[in-house]
Amino acid sequence: xxxxxxxxxxxxxxxxxxxxxxxxxxxxxxxxxxxxxxxFYGWWDPRFVALLIASGLLNWGLGRLIVRFDxxxxxxxxxxxxxxxxxxxxxxxxxxxxxxxxxxEHLLHSLGWQRDLPILQIVLPVGISxxxxxxxxxxxxxxxxxxxxxxxxxxxxxxxxFPHLVAGPIVRASHLxxxxxxxxxxxxxxxxxxxxxxxxxxxxxxxxxxxxxxGLVDGVFADPSAHGRIDxxxxxxxxxxxxxxxxxxxxxxxxGLAALLGYRFPHNFNQPYRAVSLQDFWRxxxxxxxxxxxxxxxxxxxxxxxxxxxxxxxxxxxxLLGGLWHGASWNFVIWGALHGIVLAAERLWREFRPKxxxxxxPLLGILITFHIVLLGWIFFRAASFPDALAYLGGIFGGGGAxxxxxxxxxxxxxxxxLHYFPxxxxxxxxxRVRALPALPVGIAVGLLILVIDAMRPEGVAPFIYYQF
Amino acid sequence: xxxxxxxxxxxxxxxxxxxxxxxPPPGAPLPHPLRWTSEAIAAATLFLALFNxxxxxxxxxxxxxxxxxxxxxxxxxxWYDATAALGLNRPVETMRGWWQSAKDLRFAGSAVEDxxxxxxxxxxxxxxx
Numbered sequence: 001x002x003x004x005x006x007x008x009x010x011x012x013x014x015x016x017x018x019x020x021x022x023x024x025x026x027x028x029x030x031x032x033x034x035x036x037x038x039x040f041y042g043w044w045d046p047r048f049v050a051l052l053i054a055s056g057l058l059n060w061g062l063g064r065l066i067v068r069f070d071x072x073x074x075x076x077x078x079x080x081x082x083x084x085x086x087x088x089x090x091x092x093x094x095x096x097x098x099x100x101x102x103x104x105e106h107l108l109h110s111l112g113w114q115r116d117l118p119i120l121q122i123v124l125p126v127g128i129s130x131x132x133x134x135x136x137x138x139x140x141x142x143x144x145x146x147x148x149x150x151x152x153x154x155x156x157x158x159x160x161x162f163p164h165l166v167a168g169p170i171v172r173a174s175h176l177x178x179x180x181x182x183x184x185x186x187x188x189x190x191x192x193x194x195x196x197x198x199x200x201x202x203x204x205x206x207x208x209x210x211x212x213x214x215g216l217v218d219g220v221f222a223d224p225s226a227h228g229r230i231d232x233x234x235x236x237x238x239x240x241x242x243x244x245x246x247x248x249x250x251x252x253x254x255x256g257l258a259a260l261l262g263y264r265f266p267h268n269f270n271q272p273y274r275a276v277s278l279q280d281f282w283r284x285x286x287x288x289x290x291x292x293x294x295x296x297x298x299x300x301x302x303x304x305x306x307x308x309x310x311x312x313x314x315x316x317x318x319x320l321l322g323g324l325w326h327g328a329s330w331n332f333v334i335w336g337a338l339h340g341i342v343l344a345a346e347r348l349w350r351e352f353r354p355k356x357x358x359x360x361x362p363l364l365g366i367l368i369t370f371h372i373v374l375l376g377w378i379f380f381r382a383a384s385f386p387d388a389l390a391y392l393g394g395i396f397g398g399g400g401a402x403x404x405x406x407x408x409x410x411x412x413x414x415x416x417x418l419h420y421f422p423x424x425x426x427x428x429x430x431x432r433v434r435a436l437p438a439l440p441v442g443i444a445v446g447l448l449i450l451v452i453d454a455m456r457p458e459g460v461a462p463f464i465y466y467q468f
Numbered sequence: 469x470x471x472x473x474x475x476x477x478x479x480x481x482x483x484x485x486x487x488x489x490x491x492p493p494p495g496a497p498l499p500h501p502l503r504w505t506s507e508a509i510a511a512a513t514l515f516l517a518l519f520n521x522x523x524x525x526x527x528x529x530x531x532x533x534x535x536x537x538x539x540x541x542x543x544x545x546x547w548y549d550a551t552a553a554l555g556l557n558r559p560v561e562t563m564r565g566w567w568q569s570a571k572d573l574r575f576a577g578s579a580v581e582d583x584x585x586x587x588x589x590x591x592x593x594x595x596x597x
Contacts, residue, residue: 446512
């Protein structure tokens, strides 16, 4: 069930109406939203609802044990280690088993051992990386005594809550569980922001991202050799815009949907392509993942507390694992390595830049950062490493027939210009909207959705981050 | 071991909020938020049902085959015909025509045929509206 579909629209109207009708009892309201979330998840494959429930039970149980062993440090540590291992085992089985076995097989073949290994084709449950990371943050925060234990209902709802279930934002227990504990209250500001984010997300996904995907990016990346350098360049810029509009649209809609149910999700994007450095980029792109990696990986690996060499190693390790989080592919490893190397280089440059040398002008910093990110996206999007190299080679190759159209170029430019809108434009709009009567607001929302529907291609592609 | 909830923003404004939906409090109270939201959603839904019956009809045809699906298709067809008779489908069809004209524009000397998405590609179109 994809957000920009009528099926989801009907589902959400029912959930919205029923959840507010049940507001007299917060427990029953949460139970209803939990069942609705399982229905939403089961729409893809009902078998994986059991995995979601089992993961919720497991992490709730681990949390109880960590609290029970509060005075016994060794037992606490053991339960914590088992919990992290169990979550990683779930993630590893579904996400990395096939990739790992193929690599082992290649290695054995290269050593002259020609027998085939039993490689199972395991279907990847949608959103497993997101809900597993949420569960891990709960267990880690409990172990660090930074959050309180959640009830079974709150824990399973935290992991299953449908707006963020399949593609984030990664909402931590410390942010959402306290909101679950009381009956949510809706304000007109939240509602206006919710409606604005849903419409804005719908436009970015259904118009910009979908049009660029079907009109340019998918075709160019499927066969780079059939395209000239203009199309390849446009395809790379187009993909940068597509992935931003696609992923940030999901986040916007998730935040908006949760707001209409009375819950506040954290920021996930902040005009990332205006970042002046890669470090700045990671403060603006997929903020919930980058802060997760910082708090639960980079800092425990030593962070900046043990000297420059350890810091660079922590950065590289974090980004390599961040790359692997996206999927079992060497291209994601290369993408992570590129980001890790540049982040480390930036840090070294800040440390050792001669004092007499002027700092990089912000505009130059933005241009350089964006093009490093763009280079990473080519590896991220290409099906394989040779495909990525062929794509890059084609950019420096000959010309050819141009498939880029004026509309696609305009969408690329629009997608880039979004990063230079005044900050908080949507919030300022919502502050005006909340003071208006409901009827004109509803008609305006309907009209905007109608315009978007007239512009979108037939059908709707899944969100890019569904596969992660 | 106290859990710290995300604080609501003060009058200072929109900087440093933990959620994009955190807005500064309004100057004057804005009453009945749930009623306001429900009325806005109902108005938007009704507007779309009237002016975008094409989407409802397309959705009905994507339902799994069966007796219930046939009844929904019949109702969606009747609704489409009723709104079309009033001319309510014209705005979206006109806009769709404009958008198609914009899509058909080409740079001088560009390829005539469109780039076709690879259906085996994860980014390719799969779902239905």
